[in-house]
Amino acid sequence: MRHGVTLHPKAARYNTPMATNPAPTSTRPRPLRRGVRTAALALVLGLLTSLAVAATVAFSADPPSTPPNIMRSFMAHGQPWSISESSHFGARRALWSQLTFDSLYTPQDLKKRFPDGPPDDAALVLNTLREMYDPLILSRPGGRSLHSPASWGQFAPGAAAPQPGLRGSDYGFGWPFTCLWYQVLGNDQGMTVVGAQLRGGLLISGQPATVGDAHCRIIPLRPAWPGLLGNTFIFAAAWLLVLLAVPMLVRAKRRRRGLCPACAYDLRGTPAGSPCPECGSVSAVRWDSV
Ligand SMILES: [Zn+2]
Numbered sequence: 001m002r003h004g005v006t007l008h009p010k011a012a013r014y015n016t017p018m019a020t021n022p023a024p025t026s027t028r029p030r031p032l033r034r035g036v037r038t039a040a041l042a043l044v045l046g047l048l049t050s051l052a053v054a055a056t057v058a059f060s061a062d063p064p065s066t067p068p069n070i071m072r073s074f075m076a077h078g079q080p081w082s083i084s085e086s087s088h089f090g091a092r093r094a095l096w097s098q099l100t101f102d103s104l105y106t107p108q109d110l111k112k113r114f115p116d117g118p119p120d121d122a123a124l125v126l127n128t129l130r131e132m133y134d135p136l137i138l139s140r141p142g143g144r145s146l147h148s149p150a151s152w153g154q155f156a157p158g159a160a161a162p163q164p165g166l167r168g169s170d171y172g173f174g175w176p177f178t179c180l181w182y183q184v185l186g187n188d189q190g191m192t193v194v195g196a197q198l199r200g201g202l203l204i205s206g207q208p209a210t211v212g213d214a215h216c217r218i219i220p221l222r223p224a225w226p227g228l229l230g231n232t233f234i235f236a237a238a239w240l241l242v243l244l245a246v247p248m249l250v251r252a253k254r255r256r257r258g259l260c261p262a263c264a265y266d267l268r269g270t271p272a273g274s275p276c277p278e279c280g281s282v283s284a285v286r287w288d289s290v
Pocket residue numbers: 260261262263264265276277278279280281284
């Protein structure tokens with residue numbers, strides 16, 4: 001019995017000087033360690049959320065098949081290339097092909113324009129493509145003409161050159177950035193592309209397509225690192241808010257009800273200014289002062 005109030009049996013132990021009683025602080029994680037643990041948990045949850053969003057988008061709808069609204073034309077591996085991109089929420093499709101005058105003109109027009117055969121001039125091919133297709137692309141909603149490849153897919157920095165004669169569609173998924181992708185390659189045979197081969201994806205149903213509309217469900221397995229990092233940080237920030245807000249709300253609710261904010265022990269019988277008899281938390285003094 002102290003101060004005329006009945007204490008919990010453990011109270012006597014915690015009311016002795018701290019030097020002889022280190023148990024309460026040593027068993028609870030230090031704030032710094034707890035902060036690092038919360039941040040790490042938020043990052044893991046952010047990564048899992050990024051992957052889950054990308055996989056869900058890929059699994060829930062056909063890949064984009066609307067007309068392209070982004071045209072990319074650029075030099076890579078010493079050759080001119082073009083990429084036609086179409087998109088819907090959380091999904092992008094990038095059809096790429098090597099640019100030649102043969103792919104821009106019909107044989108008759110080619111003969112008319114270059115009677116002695118088309119020049120071997122990559123810059124001229126790129127400019128011709130831009131002059132022919134930019135007005136069309138720019139007239140579409142959200143239409144853009146870009147002169148560099150995307151950060152993911154076949155022409156991501158450091159990626160190897162495609163084998164000669166191949167065309168491909170890179171299908172990217174994720175929100176807000178593309179973070180997972182797969183690829184469908186085919187052999188370019190003039191006006192058609194044959195022999196669709198799926199790379200980096202898990203076919204669930206349907207038929208992969210290099211060109212034309214694709215009706216299929218394919219789970220993308222290749223990471224698009226810049227987008228994966230970006231999405232992970234964005235979702236981790238959201239998770240961090242949740243992870244910080246929930247304990248704060250719990251502690252505030254306990255404090256209002258006269259309970260120890262740390263362990264929910266009933267403090268209504270504990271004198272003002274005393275640490276919590278159950279866990280030794282000094283924050284327990286706060287409710288008495290209210
Ligand atoms: Zn307590």
